[in-house]
Amino acid sequence: MSIRLAIPKPTMQKTGGRPVLGTLAVIGYVVMIVPILFVVAAAFSGGDSLQFPPENFSLKWFGAAVSYKPFMSALASSAQLAVLATLLALVIGVPAALALQRSNFAGKGWVQGLFLSPLIVPELVVGLALYQQLIAGLGTSTFTALLVGHTALLIPYAVRVTGAALSLADPFVEEAARGLGAGPFKVFTSVTLPLLRPGIVSAALLSFVTSFNNVPLSLLLQGRNFSTLPVSMLDYVQKSYDPMIAAMSTLILAATIVFAFIAERAVGFATIFGGINK
Amino acid sequence: MTIAAQLRDVSQVFGDFTAVDGINLDIESSKLTTLLGPSGCGKTTTLRMLAGYAQPTSGSILINGKDATRLPPEKRNLGMVFQSYALFPHMTVADNVGYGLKLRKVPAPERRKRVAEALDMVGLGHLADRRPKALSGGQQQRVALARAIAIRPDILLLDEPLSNLDARLRLQMRAEIRRIQQETGLTVVLVTHDQEEALEMSDVMVLMRSGHIMQQGTPQDVFERPANRFVAEFMGYENFFATSEHPQATVRPENLQLLERGATLNSGAHNLPAVITQIAYRGVDVMVRATATDASGTAVDLLAAVRADSGLASGIRLEPGSEITAAIRPADLVPLAN
């Protein structure tokens, strides 16, 4: 999958003035980006095999990818899953971020750990656990199990990214609003929420992309008539190896770049990744 | 004299630590009162209780004669300026200043007028459409001030409003806050740990130490008649010694007279035999350190600030080892309670 690779690019600006680090960074980006360029180039091939340079220029494989039923139904499934999981993760993660940032309570560190733990536990373990408990144990549908798994996967992103947006704000703005005459609810709608909005937007975008691209969980939990786009693409590659897969990858890459661009406009990468690495 | 707010036996306890310990304080209307004291003495805690951001553990708070102890901040009509300014980053300067007026349902035309008034008062009328991020620290500070003043608060509360500004701007803002307070007749409570700032700005100074009020009075009262050694030290007194009448007394360095050994000041002056230990030339004056023996026979360190040419006038040698008399005129002697 080429999708995640597109995101960290803008951090390059930090390397100015340190020649060794700068060179290493450039090598790093070249190593990541060049293979992607090969894939993109291959997608425009007019021939039947995945090769570089492409035989001749054509958009036919894009047409083929878009009209290939398994991909399109998997795309719908993936989008549906990503949207729902993102919403659920925000519903749980945003209030959690608020509580963690704005109040002190007994066991705060423990709660924080709980919310961020899915970042550390291997997804295969989570997937297996969910499979055993939900699908094998309770007989829930593939979609429900996937939704639970993806939501758990996304909550840390939601907590971190919204928390980062909030932690950049002056902790006294809410008190200032109260002093000026705003009750707690008015403070929330007129100050806290507007401060959170960029964080929520980028958390949503990041969550959506993360869910959309997820392979390990989806692979473990896929069902006979429900699979996500990455899994379905994986299946396809195992059977045939033609430029259609490159075309599909390129389409996803393009969509991801648009997403990343919107996220950058909304809050900036420093906020997003600062929040994750904090 | 009207009282804008009263603290009665107010305490604030955090766990097993008492940050404010049963203080009683009357805040006079239309005056500028400063809470002054070293870091951690409970100034901010006191201000936050007055503003309603913290509930006293015990005691009560009256605002305009009415019990406000349990009143939330939004019902108190006090204007608070935070040390970090706490401006709303997503609003323009004008919207920041108009925020409290909007909540008070002041109609838009009237609101615009009052926002403009408040911004003019702090000299920022031309920046009404900027975002806080696009302002300098001093400008942000003024916006915070305008925002608090715009609601016409019963009391304006300022927590170290000048500590983030550079020295020049600080001096300028001292004068500006004082001017606004006097023009509007606002009641102001200002927290600071800078004694010079408190002396310059206050009508009433309240000196605090570990949750207690040590002295309260006009700047002159406090500066010229410190109640005890803590206040004296905070006001820059350096010399502490015993006289025949007072177990503890002090004198300002510039009031300590240095004479030839054997010479005395007339009529009731206190004369202590002393030996110069250190000299530091400072341009206008010379700082002279000496050790002396006080009335109780104890060796004490003294610090005198003398005119650079006065050594010649009084016939003493300004150099370490020189034996002199350190003399204090009765009018300059400040007796201290323990």
Ligand SMILES: Nc1ncnc2c1ncn2[C@@H]1O[C@H](COP(=O)(O)OP(=O)(O)OP(=O)(O)O)[C@@H](O)[C@H]1O
């Ligand atoms: N929420 C809290 N929990 C525990 N202790 C606190 C809390 N708030 C303040 N304190 C303690 O109470 C004491 C007084 O704090 P306060 O902030 O009122 O001091 P201050 O006089 O404003 O000091 P500074 O000049 O440093 O701002 C300090 O020792 C502080 O550590």
Ligand SMILES: [Mg+2]
């Ligand atoms: Mg303080």
